[in-house]
Amino acid sequence: MLLPLAALVWRSTDRGGHNFWFAISNPQSIAALKLTLIVSAIVVLLNAVFGTIVAWVLVRDDFRGKSIVNALIDLPFALPTIVAGLTLLALYGPKSPVGIDIAFSRYGIAGALLFVTLPFVVRTVQPVLYELDTDMEEAAASLGASPPLIFRRVILPVLIPAILSGVAMSFARAIGEIGSVILISGNLPFKTQVSSVYITGLIESANTPGAAAVSVLLLAISFVTLLGIGGIRRYVTRHDA
């Protein structure tokens, strides 16, 4: 596992630091990276909000078919990402039956990333909510707190580490995602080209050093995200023996 990564880092600099810098600082590369980071950030924020709501509904609410909905959450983990991309194209593409066409646009990319990262926040928040006794909320209510205040002051602080950890995992996944994005994005340079697709293009045009350079950059971002997850995990378990 480490050997391939070492080869990657070594290759990215084998034509000197100048070329490395050139490869990652050319406008197309920067545009792709910027797009990747911005769309991922937006998607992750949406995930944080909706993921928490979905988790709350799945834990605290009760309705017919809840267990099926609960199982459906894992669908993006089970479904091949290229299929996910195609499914989104089928509903929200050029021949959309609902009249929404987001293919070859940044909204399309966002939609695809939303799909593939949907489970992360739900699945990190769910167990925490499940463990969270209603006592605390009842105690807060008996002390005169209104429901919004209870959510903000009692529930949210407990959930924050789990949400953050889900957000970090979603973010890592989003910046590296290719399968679901490759079809729906249309891969238009400067407009809808994300980094992973850009790297694939560089490899296909035999510009391996350039691809390696951008890959190392993504690798570095992944590392930082991973460290972030580790940090959150340590923080979360600090009360455990």
Added chain:
Amino acid sequence: MRSKLSLRLVALCYLAVVLVGPVVMVFYRAFESGVGDFWRAISDGQAAHALWLTVLIALIAVPLNTIFGVALSLAIVRRKFPGKGLVNAFVDLPLALSPVVVGLALLLLYGRQGWLGPWFLDHGVQVVYALPAMVLATIFVSLPFVVREVVPVLREIGDEQEQAASTLGANGWQTFRRITLPAIRWGVAYGVVLTAARSLGEFGAVNVVSGRIQGKTETATLYIDAAYLDFNQKGAYAVSVVLALISVVILVAMSIFKPKEETA
């Protein structure tokens, strides 16, 4: 009570728009012009080969990752060794890493100008643009799943049962087979299911290392991509549906094997 209902509505609408709607649509498109057309599309030589190759890779990668994953989990939880913290941190790396980066890294190591590529070529083994690299890429990206599921279970059950077995005269292998393995079996099963899902659906890394030779190194996911771009939408949707059906089976397996406390 009203806020509860509206929250439920928000959650379900969100899931419908992002998740369920698109999936239903693919099924609709695939069967739009009848089951016969669907069957012709997937039994087309290229599509059938792609599906077979995907299954073959999964059949090699999943058992290897299962054995390796269980062994690594035991090492992480039960043994002390130098660099354990590092190993622990690196296990999750494939989850945070773009599959494209993984593919490129393998290409650079095993490719013609890579560190190990020439050695393999001299011994008559073509690694990149062939099955070995595709299997390696799949193993790499699906490596963490078994470990991530088994490690917490091993921690949870503790080592008392294993100690008890050893005082009763069981040797290491007997203890593993009769005590440890039965105790972690659901965790392993869940990890295997996740590994299988990831292996079958892998696109980015395999895309890079396979060379995408039609009828040779084209997996099902690569076929979908190529078919769609070739305006063979029928083929793309049909193979997608096959993969989606496998996903449904996997999903059912996941909800069966999932650790109890997570299923609220």
Added chain:
Amino acid sequence: MSITVRNVGKRFGSFVALDNINLEVETGSLTALLGPSGSGKSTLLRCIAGLETPDEGEILISGEDVTESAPQKRGVGFVFQHYAAFKHMTVAKNIAFGLEVRKRPQEEIDKRVEELLELVQLQGLAKRFPAQLSGGQRQRMGLARALAVDPEVLLLDEPFGALDARVRKELRAWLRRLHDGTHTTTVIVTHDQEEAMEVADQIVLMNKGRIEQIGGPRDLYEHPATEFVMTFVGEANRVGGNYVRPHDISLSLLPVDGSEEAMVERLVHLGFEVRVELVRHDGNALWVQMTRDEADQLELEPRQIVNVVARHSRTFG
């Protein structure tokens, strides 16, 4: 089937768990390792079982050096505080485990399991899983499992520690009867002095990784070697530099030779026993144990001034 522990030491990081331990456990005896938590008693037991390896010293079972042997080679039976039941096996399978890994014939295994189920009074529960048993039943299964392979020595690590008081008392008496029947050399770890005194022939009192005293239950109570033994085994009042047992103090209404005055603060009635809590002139507290009849005779009242005199007091250098 005796156990010999020679100069054994064990550290965990900078924490000294065992410090130069020497101990002789005779064949057929029942020895209790008694001490507060962190005294090293469990570590010593685990060293004997082979679940921990000592940093120094040696351990002999039946005269044979087993210091480096794996647990499965030592012929010990081990009973765990939290049962360590094999959760995925039935009671019968749990008990049969040791025999099965030894590849004994099935007939023999079935017969032995039958005997043991009867011995630990779990007949009829053979097909149950551990989760369907009460704590007391699980621990009896743990004992049967350990006894199934006819161990040379039986080692029990706080076996009744996780059970409620009544079940504990029952199992304690039952263990003693079991030992009287089988005479398997047995070592039991406990932090409960009453438990140690009730079941053991020999008590090894440990503190901070060292042995404070080895002796019979009466020895430890009546001839404590150190201040620690005096206060850990039985109750003790500290009067100046002396220690005195609460039942070795007499109370009288009139002064007697060598008596001093104290004020009754509170009377606690515990059925047959009455505890009288007193405050001395210098403000220090003291308590006296007497029977209900003795207390009634004195007609004690709170705030009353009485005369106290110690019958046996001890000083430790």
